[in-house]
Amino acid sequence: MISLASLKGTKPGEEAKPQAGPGIVSVADFKFGPETVVVAPGQTITWYNSDGSPHQVTITGAKPQKSPIFQKGQTTKLTLADAGIYDYICSLHPAMKGKIEVKAN
Template identity: 40%
Template sequence: MAWMASPVLVGLLLVAAPQLAAAATSEVTVKIANFTFSPADLTITPGTTVTWVNNDDIPHAVVETEKTFRSKALDTDDKFSFTFTNPGEFSYFCSLHPHMTGKITVKK
């Protein structure tokens, strides 16, 4: 009976693997640390969710220059997520520390 489990597992992996790969590419994390966004410049496809995580000891807020998205003040370990549905360039900054900047480019 053990020999029958292998083909079943292989079949499940072949079916699930593409879905897992697609899910992995649709979420990206931007770390906030040492008064920087990392990565500061990012290129993604429509439908991707970007999550900013504050790894600094002080609050930061993520604001897109055209106000497409805006986080509350993020304390240490707080997160903010936004899903990009349209192509374009989205420049953003920390409203508490305006010298902190980044850009998300969404391409089909």
């Protein structure tokens, strides 16, 4: 079961580029980096688009969910409450794939 705060996006210039660290995913050169992100339950994951193309994070599986489409300089965020492994893709570029591991302490 996925418990989450909905995927949310920002407008250009609304938020500065996040510093690298746990829960931060860069979107560049049509890749998610890191490809696998490990967070604790309730920790927010932030994707920052530094690509020239728009992207859309889509959690796949039993309860799929899509972020708003986000452009260069924008972010989208997700918080997962339940431990587990969640696969995701960019629905605009399905070859882009990533994984979220939510691990309880």
